[in-house]
Amino acid sequence: MKFLQLATLIGAALALPSDPDPLSPRQTCTSPKLRKSWSKATSAEKTAYLHAAVCVTTKSSRLKNNANATLHDDFAYVHALLSSPQKIHDFAGFLPWHRFFVQVYEKALQECGYPGTAMYWDWVADSPAPSKAKVWDSVTGFGGNGVSTGDNGPRLRVIDGPFKDFRPLYWNTDVSPHWLSRDWLPAQNGEPEISGANYSPARMAEVNAQTTFDGFRQALESGPHAAVHGGVGGGGRGLGDLGFQNASPNDPLFFLHHTQVDRLWWLWQQQDPQTRTFAYNGFHNTQDGSQGPTVMLSDILPMAGLAPDGIVKDYMDVKGGKLCYTY
Ligand SMILES: *[C@@H]1O[C@H](CO)[C@@H](O)[C@H](O)[C@H]1NC(C)=O
Numbered sequence: 001m002k003f004l005q006l007a008t009l010i011g012a013a014l015a016l017p018s019d020p021d022p023l024s025p026r027q028t029c030t031s032p033k034l035r036k037s038w039s040k041a042t043s044a045e046k047t048a049y050l051h052a053a054v055c056v057t058t059k060s061s062r063l064k065n066n067a068n069a070t071l072h073d074d075f076a077y078v079h080a081l082l083s084s085p086q087k088i089h090d091f092a093g094f095l096p097w098h099r100f101f102v103q104v105y106e107k108a109l110q111e112c113g114y115p116g117t118a119m120y121w122d123w124v125a126d127s128p129a130p131s132k133a134k135v136w137d138s139v140t141g142f143g144g145n146g147v148s149t150g151d152n153g154p155r156l157r158v159i160d161g162p163f164k165d166f167r168p169l170y171w172n173t174d175v176s177p178h179w180l181s182r183d184w185l186p187a188q189n190g191e192p193e194i195s196g197a198n199y200s201p202a203r204m205a206e207v208n209a210q211t212t213f214d215g216f217r218q219a220l221e222s223g224p225h226a227a228v229h230g231g232v233g234g235g236g237r238g239l240g241d242l243g244f245q246n247a248s249p250n251d252p253l254f255f256l257h258h259t260q261v262d263r264l265w266w267l268w269q270q271q272d273p274q275t276r277t278f279a280y281n282g283f284h285n286t287q288d289g290s291q292g293p294t295v296m297l298s299d300i301l302p303m304a305g306l307a308p309d310g311i312v313k314d315y316m317d318v319k320g321g322k323l324c325y326t327y
């Protein structure tokens with residue numbers, strides 16, 4: 001980590017987060033945009049967000065690999081494509097790739113006239129009673145749990161909120177039009193619905209206690225992150241879009257979930273910014289499950305045509321590289 005020592009000196013001199021690559025022009029981020037919690041946003045802000053999110057589900061596809069695909073479908077398609085073989089989960093790249101993916105979606109919202117920034121669902125705060133969270137509101141939220149309507153295969157259909165008429169096109173990369181679905185895990189063993197005990201403040205404190213980047217990534221990805229996917233989407237039953245990894249961006253709530261994941265990473269980085277902002281370690285996946293090459297800050301973050309590919313180092317610092325926001 002030699003560059004870190006050098007970068008730390010330069011960064012300290014300029015009192016700015018440092019760019020690890022001296023050859024690339026320094027990006028300036030003088031007024032980072034604040035990303036808000038859904039539960040703290042005003043009704044007007046939430047309405048503007050939802051209006052744009054609906055717009056993304058009707059706008060024409062950028063990838064144009066299916067005549068019926070929308071821009072929203074592109075997000076689900078790219079995420080599924082890059083998950084098989086696995087290039088975006090179960091290793092260090094999970095965090096910077098999803099940070100980049102959220103930014104691409106944020107830009108899509110803005111191209112639909114949204115003046116704000118990505119927002120997050122603070123499920124740690126809502127973990128004692130996740131089913132009461134404001135994100136489920138049928139007017140100023142994403143609608144609630146799915147119900148059995150008999151017209152959605154085995155999946156439970158979301159029948160309220162702005163996405164009640166939304167029909168995602170893909171399941172994995174297969175064309176499989178269906179109604180948006182959710183399947184909340186029921187309350188059990190005295191725990192709240194939606195698996196809240198698995199992303200409580202106590203569980204998150206355990207994740208935060210990790211001192212290496214990849215230790216933190218692994219604890220967050222397989223712990224609270226996965227518990228929210230499974231809690232909202234029915235876990236192994238696979239009856240809700242968010243519960244099946246390769247279909248999960250079908251649910252527009254995916255982006256609030258992953259903005260929260262991004263914020264939790266940022267909070268971990270903020271515990272020791274000098275050391276942690278560019279802390280990146282671990283190994284790539286291989287198809288046979290063996291240990292792949294060491295990850296590097298120069299690794300490519302593929303976006304499969306939805307946006308130009310990125311580079312990990314540009315997505316480590318929320319106020320540097322290709323980013324300029326804060327929480
Ligand atoms: C698009 O949707 C229409 C109506 O459901 C269907 O008839 C057609 O086959 C679809 N096209 C493609 C390329 O999937």
Ligand SMILES: [Cu+2]
Nearest residue numbers: 079088089098
């Ligand atoms: Cu993912």
